[in-house]
Amino acid sequence: MHPSHAPARPAVPPAPEPPAVEVVDLRRRYGAFEAVRGISFEVHPGEVLALLGVNGAGKTSALEVLEGLASPSGGSVRVLGRDPQHDRADVRRHLGVLLQHSGLPGDLTVAETVTTWARTLTDPRPVDEALAQVGLTGRADVRVRSLSGGERRRLDLTLALLGRPRVLVLDEPTTGLDPESRRTVWTLVRGLVDDGAAVVLTTHHLEEAEELADRIAVMRAGEIVLAGTREEIAETQPATIRFTLADDAPPLPAIPTVQVSAQRPAVELHTRALQPALTALLTWAAEHRVVLGGLQARSASLEQAFLAVAVADGDPAAA
Numbered sequence: 403m404h405p406s407h408a409p410a411r412p413a414v415p416p417a418p419e420p421p422a423v424e425v426v427d428l429r430r431r432y433g434a435f436e437a438v439r440g441i442s443f444e445v446h447p448g449e450v451l452a453l454l455g456v457n458g459a460g461k462t463s464a465l466e467v468l469e470g471l472a473s474p475s476g477g478s479v480r481v482l483g484r485d486p487q488h489d490r491a492d493v494r495r496h497l498g499v500l501l502q503h504s505g506l507p508g509d510l511t512v513a514e515t516v517t518t519w520a521r522t523l524t525d526p527r528p529v530d531e532a533l534a535q536v537g538l539t540g541r542a543d544v545r546v547r548s549l550s551g552g553e554r555r556r557l558d559l560t561l562a563l564l565g566r567p568r569v570l571v572l573d574e575p576t577t578g579l580d581p582e583s584r585r586t587v588w589t590l591v592r593g594l595v596d597d598g599a600a601v602v603l604t605t606h607h608l609e610e611a612e613e614l615a616d617r618i619a620v621m622r623a624g625e626i627v628l629a630g631t632r633e634e635i636a637e638t639q640p641a642t643i644r645f646t647l648a649d650d651a652p653p654l655p656a657i658p659t660v661q662v663s664a665q666r667p668a669v670e671l672h673t674r675a676l677q678p679a680l681t682a683l684l685t686w687a688a689e690h691r692v693v694l695g696g697l698q699a700r701s702a703s704l705e706q707a708f709l710a711v712a713v714a715d716g717d718p719a720a721a
């Protein structure tokens with residue numbers, strides 16, 4: 403029997419958190435040219451979305467609408483449920499933005515720049531802590547114009563993170579950074595995401611997308627042509643099996659799903675069903691006592707999938 407006090411409530415699953423960023427059928431034109439042609443995506447708190455695409459695919463044009471710097475010519479964008487342009491004051495305090503090219507005054511020092519920026523924010527991080535996080539403590543008294551390209555990028559990032567943003571929009575955050583600084587940036591961004599921030603970033607470094615992104619959207623000529631997790635995107639391309647085969651080995655069997663792209667001695671096969679294809683191949687080799695020299699089997703990489711879809715035929719502007 404139930405005890406006399408109030409019965410236990412049935413377990414109600416928690417309501418799903420609304421997306422931090424919601425983009426629906428976004429369009430953006432420059433005169434007659436439509437640079438963004440109806441893209442849609444969501445980013446939830448604690449999630450990183452990477453927008454990939456060749457130069458001119460429309461990534462920056464889309465981000466500028468999220469940042470509240472431009473109006474869409476169609477569709478809608480919501481950041482924390484608000485319009486980033488009309489509700490700019492509300493959105494801005496929760497939004498960290500790293501533009502592709504920042505225009506910081508060159509004659510301020512690093513510390514002066516960060517301190518000045520901190521004064522415009524509601525709850526900034528301590529300046530010393532922020533500089534230490536990106537390894538700029540030793541450059542605090544150096545004028546911005548004297549910084550190296552990588553140091554300047556790390557300063558840009560410091561400013562983007564200074565207000566403890568709930569949404570972070572990063573346009574090519576690690577372009578020009580050395581490998582160690584790039585890893586520092588990844589760690590910083592990951593830390594913010596682990597604390598619940600939502601991140602949208604663009605990058606030309608596929609390993610950056612692999613390292614940071616929970617989901618990836620590939621843009622081509624203003625449209626999203628492929629979207630999903632790294633694994634889902636890689637699976638859109640066939641896997642490769644390679645081995646060498648002696649001249650006196652019997653002919654390879656026809657294996658369903660397998661296409662032969664190079665014949666012996668260096669054989670290359672492609673398949674979208676790697677495990678059954680390998681099983682059939684290894685069974686055949688065992689039955690015929692054939693040695694598959696240097697056997698390799700590999701799923702497609704993100705790079706292969708990207709190259710297969712990202713480059714439009716001809717000029718994207720003409721597409």
Ligand SMILES: Nc1ncnc2c1ncn2[C@@H]1O[C@H](COP(=O)(O)OP(=O)(O)OP(=O)(O)O)[C@@H](O)[C@H]1O
Nearest residue numbers: 432435437455456457458459460461462463464719
């Ligand atoms: N102010 C503008 N006026 C006219 N066309 C523009 C303008 N800004 C961008 N474009 C065009 O819009 C297209 C998309 O540009 P965008 O900068 O959004 O691409 P992207 O994917 O960010 O490229 P990248 O990787 O080179 O930064 C390009 O063809 C570009 O030339």
